[in-house]
Amino acid sequence: xxxxxxxxxxxxxxxxxxxALEKITGHKPHIIWHQDEEIPPVDLIxxxxxxxxxxxxxxxxxxxxxxxxxxxxxxxxxxGNVIGICNGFQILTETGLLPGALMRNESLKxxxxxAALRVENSDTPFTNAxxxxxxxxxxxxxxxxxxxxxxxxxKAIEGEGRVxxxxxxxxxxxxxxxxxxxxxxxxxxxxxxxxxILGMMPHPERLIDDVQGGTDGLGFFQSMINAIN
Amino acid sequence: xxxxxxxxxxxxxxxPQGKAIQHALSALGFDGVDDVRQGKYIELxxxxxxxxxxxxxxxxxxxxxxxxxxxxxxxIEIE
Numbered sequence: 341x342x343x344x345x346x347x348x349x350x351x352x353x354x355x356x357x358x359x360a361l362e363k364i365t366g367h368k369p370h371i372i373w374h375q376d377e378e379i380p381p382v383d384l385i386x387x388x389x390x391x392x393x394x395x396x397x398x399x400x401x402x403x404x405x406x407x408x409x410x411x412x413x414x415x416x417x418x419x420g421n422v423i424g425i426c427n428g429f430q431i432l433t434e435t436g437l438l439p440g441a442l443m444r445n446e447s448l449k450x451x452x453x454x455a456a457l458r459v460e461n462s463d464t465p466f467t468n469a470x471x472x473x474x475x476x477x478x479x480x481x482x483x484x485x486x487x488x489x490x491x492x493x494x495k496a497i498e499g500e501g502r503v504x505x506x507x508x509x510x511x512x513x514x515x516x517x518x519x520x521x522x523x524x525x526x527x528x529x530x531x532x533x534x535x536x537i538l539g540m541m542p543h544p545e546r547l548i549d550d551v552q553g554g555t556d557g558l559g560f561f562q563s564m565i566n567a568i569n
Numbered sequence: 570x571x572x573x574x575x576x577x578x579x580x581x582x583x584x585p586q587g588k589a590i591q592h593a594l595s596a597l598g599f600d601g602v603d604d605v606r607q608g609k610y611i612e613l614x615x616x617x618x619x620x621x622x623x624x625x626x627x628x629x630x631x632x633x634x635x636x637x638x639x640x641x642x643x644x645i646e647i648e
C-alpha cells in the first residue's frame with residue numbers, strides 16, 4: 341500500500357501518522373508539503389492532526405483552500421482513499437468531501453483523554469479489521485471536535501450507515517457523559533457515501549505500539565491494508 | 570470601497586461560546602439577557618468602485634472562504 345501524508349504549516353501529528361504508516365505498510369509514506377504541486381500516485385492520502393494555519397478563521401478553513409488540497413480532492417474523486425484525523429477531519433468537512441462541520445467543544449475546553457469508541461460499521465476500508473459493535477479506546481485531543489450536521493444531513497448519514505465510530509461508555513452505551521465534545525449523536529467519525537473517505541477526531545495513529553499504552557489503533561490501519569492490498 | 574461582513578451562526582446551531590458569554594454577563598449582574606449569539610466581523614478594503622460588483626465579489630468570498638455555509642450565515646454591507 342502506497343501512502344502520502346500531507347503536511348501543512350502547524351500540522352503536528354504528521355510524524356505520528358508517518359511512523360504508523362511506515363510500521364504497518366513497511367514503506368515510508370511520501371511526505372507532501374502543502375506547497376508541493378504534485379502528489380505521486382498512492383493508494384491512500386492522510387491528512388494529519390494539528391492546527392493547520394493556526395486555526396485562523398475556522399479550523400481547517402485555510403488548509404481546505406490550499407493548492408495541494410485540490411490534488412487531494414482529485415484523488416478522492418478518482419476513488420482514491422483519504423483519511424483525515426482530527427484537524428484532517430476538520431479540513432475534509434471544510435472542503436465539502438465530508439458533510440457537516442466541527443465546532444467548538446460544548447464545554448469550551450480543550451479535551452485530551454482516552455475515549456471509548458464503538459465501531460458502528462465494519463464494512464468500510466477503514467474499519468473491516470474490527471467487528472461491528474466492538475469497543476476500542478483511542479485518545480482524543482482537540483478543542484473543536486463537536487460534530488454538527490443539520491437534521492436532514494444527520495438523518496442521511498445515519499440511514500446510510502455512514503457513522504464509522506461513536507463515543508460510548510466502557511460498556512458500549514451511548515451516553516451524554518461519554519460524549520467528550522457535544523457531537524450530535526455522539527459521532528466520532530464518518531465516511532462518505534462512496535466509502536473511500538473517512539474523517540474522525542480520535543487518533544488511532546497514537547495507539548499502534550504497546551509502548552504507546554495500547555494497540556487499539558492497529559485495526560484501523562490493518563483494515564486499509566485488507567481493503568487495498 | 571469598504572465591505573463589512575458579519576458572520577453569525579445559523580439558527581438551530583448551538584453556540585456554546587454565546588452561552589458562556591451569557592452566563593458571564595449574568596454573573597456580572599447584567600440581568601435580562603435572554604440569549605447571546607456570537608459571531609465574526611470582517612472588514613475588507615476593495616479596489617472595486619462599483620457597489621454592485623463589489624457586493625457580488627464579496628458574496629463569492631463569503632461562499633468560498635469567509636463563511637462556512639453549513640453552520641453560518643453572512644450579511645454584507647458595502648460603503
